[in-house]
Amino acid sequence: MKITVSGEIKEVQAELTVAELIKQENVETPEYISVSVNDDFVKSEDFATHKLQEGDNVEFLYFMGGGSDGIYK
């Protein structure tokens, strides 16, 4: 089946899960990514069971955060 991953159309096996796609795409530091499928965010606990469908649009987003905590003034 065909899905779009980060804007690129890809041919993948039917019923591929989000977790399998993360592995297949060699996503670095997967523990820090959010995944959206058709603009809906998939909970990380559902990565292993969420099966992708033909035509799905998948985006990987890295958590971005930080802050000044701990810096001396």
Add this chain to the structure above:
Amino acid sequence: MIKISGDDYRKIINHAISQLPDEACGLIAGEADGADKLIKKVYLLTNIDHSNEHFSLDPKEQLAAIKDMRASGYIPLGNWHSHPETPSRPSEEDKRLAYDKNASYFILSLMDKDNPVLNSFHIEGSDVTKEDLIIEDGNQK
């Protein structure tokens, strides 16, 4: 070397001041040629931590920004955030959460609000390197 327009530089400062006392944050996008980066667009995102000492980008806004970058033909170049009361350098938390070794991390200090300081950093693990940043109306950092 990284170049940002004066307009985009002021956009970051104005937004960061408007969000005080909280930290402000966003994304930067544009074009890259080897180590040279040209910032073409600055995104102002919501700090969902609403904190003076922490920030997290709103994932929904982050997704919208990534799509806009792609539609505009730009690539993600990094992110920016403000330090309302501390210097323009990465904290231990900034380093810990800097997962992308290809990104530039902009930090704006508003310790002296009349003289904001914006620096760009390359962060890889605990190694931090200050990057050459040119603000295109003439000021170099």
